[in-house]
Amino acid sequence: SFVCDHIETLYEVDIYYRQVAEEEGLEFARAGVPNDSDTFIAALADLVLRECHEHFKGGER
Secondary structure, X not given: OOOOOOHHHHHHHHHHHHHHHHHOOOOOOXXXXXXXXXXXXXXHHHHHHHHHHHXXXXXXX
């Protein structure tokens, strides 16, 4: 649900949930986030521009 790493989720996932998994004998793995991927940023920008165009077309605000 997040598009970049930040301290809250890094702590919660990398420290807290890793510890819980280890205590329960579970394998722990974490998926990466897009952060500053050029492809991801371009796609995100395209979505924002498309929504802005739809919202403001015809001089509406």
